[in-house]
Amino acid sequence: MAQQSPSTSPTGAHRDRDVFDSRSAWAASGTMFAGVLLLIEGVLGVIKGITGIARNDVYSQVGDYVFKFDVAAWGWIHLVLGIVLAVVGAGLLKGALWARATGVVLAAVSIVLNFMWLPYTPIWAVISIAISGFIIWALCNDGGRARSAGA
Template structure:
């Protein structure tokens, strides 16, 4: 979208600043930190996620810990990319928020309140990433 001014100089289009993308980037970064801590808790303290009924939807606490650790580290990186205006980071953020949303369902038996909050935050992140225009930046 370059336009020629009256003096013959070209002006470059500035990216649109989006509060939603700024919010999504910061929230992805924060959720990434929380998921890293959850992953470390699952790795180092197996009984942290156990419930009396045994109805937690995980197959192996060590694998569960590594999955949350990987999702968390990726969310931190993607959150930084979203703040920088990367369209690929926005797409990755939607995918990671979707994965985290599914993962939060497994927490329903152990932590129902936090799980519902986590599902809501993931939905909010997805909306915040897809609502702004394509050329928008978070900062």
């Protein structure tokens, strides 16, 4: 009698599927959390933007820095990026496929802009960079759901 390997036996296949399902559940949860974080990051960006536009002296620059923009200009940058991030976050929460790739790209742009924003609010800029890094990780790690939707 031929012996079946664990992956081809009914119990082995079931066990492999359970592992895949649990990974997919974690990835789907990560994507949902990334959508919420994008939405929150967008709302915070809008608030940062409005604050920078309304009062040019709210943020103070720490030392001399290469990227010298007026605070009002940074306010407009944060306002526009915040609106777009919030829209993409809402799209992710609704399950829109376009929002995944757009979310990765916008999170990468957010990392670069927050790096340039470091002299104005160093702690919040580092926190925003970390959040954007998690968003990229979560959206790129959700391959199981994308593969199962295409099959």
